[in-house]
Amino acid sequence: MLIYLSMIEGPEDRNKFEQIYVRYRNLMFYVANRILNDAREAEDAVHDAFVRIAEHIDQVEEPDCPKTKGFVVIIVERVALNRLARRQRRDTLPLEDWTPSARQENPAVEEGEAFSRAMARLSPRYRELLLLKHWQGFSDREIGNMLSMSQSNVARTLQRAKEKLRDYLREEGVEV
Numbered sequence: 001m002l003i004y005l006s007m008i009e010g011p012e013d014r015n016k017f018e019q020i021y022v023r024y025r026n027l028m029f030y031v032a033n034r035i036l037n038d039a040r041e042a043e044d045a046v047h048d049a050f051v052r053i054a055e056h057i058d059q060v061e062e063p064d065c066p067k068t069k070g071f072v073v074i075i076v077e078r079v080a081l082n083r084l085a086r087r088q089r090r091d092t093l094p095l096e097d098w099t100p101s102a103r104q105e106n107p108a109v110e111e112g113e114a115f116s117r118a119m120a121r122l123s124p125r126y127r128e129l130l131l132l133k134h135w136q137g138f139s140d141r142e143i144g145n146m147l148s149m150s151q152s153n154v155a156r157t158l159q160r161a162k163e164k165l166r167d168y169l170r171e172e173g174v175e176v
Contacts, residue, residue, distance in 0.1 A: 017054060019063035020072065025050075027069075028076040035080040036087075045083050049076040088159060118168035126161035133158055 028049055033042035052075050053060075060068050119127060132138045132146070140154040149157070169176050 013057045016060055016063050017057050020053060020060065020068065021050065023064060024069065024072045028072060031073055031076050032080040035077065036084055041083055041087075042080070045080040046076060048083075049079045052079070085156065085159070114169060114172035114174045118165055118172055118174075121168050122161060122164060125157070126164060129154065129158050130161050130165065 025046065028046045029042055032045040032049070033039060036042050036045060049072070053072065060071065062068060119130075122130070128147075129143065132143050133140070138146070140151045140158070143149070144151045144154045147154070166176050
């Protein structure tokens with residue numbers, strides 16, 4: 001906790017931070033661990049969240065109130081979700097790098113048909129984003145401008161679309 005306190009200048013703000021730390025650290029760990037399903041990463045997320053809270057301690061009026069609790073939970077959720085997104089980007093292959101290997105006799109034709117069926121099962125929004133990104137070659141920013149979405153929302157929705165497509169391909173018997 002000394003690291004955090006060294007970031008804060010006034011004794012009043014230090015006291016406020018210390019109260020927040022003692023009161024909410026277990027809740028923050030619970031929230032982060034629920035999102036990340038990894039205790040070590042959850043601890044890192046809580047640490048990062050406390051650094052952000054220390055940077056913005058002037059926005060906290062009263063340490064023990066629902067507004068502060070919401071503020072703390074939102075910060076740790078965002079930090080944990082960002083960590084989860086980074087982990088998923090690191091752990092998944094881009095769509096263009098997938099090399100399906102089917103278990104059928106004529107893999108090329110049957111994989112193509114399986115892929116078409118899987119794409120048809122996707123929601124229109126997922127299908128649209130995948131087509132814009134991987135077949136039309138638009139960037140996340142360009143797609144966001146076209147569809148009135150933020151760049152991060154485009155990236156997140158594309159990730160979900162790829163995961164859903166992967167699930168559908170597996171149901172079709174195609175390993176990806």
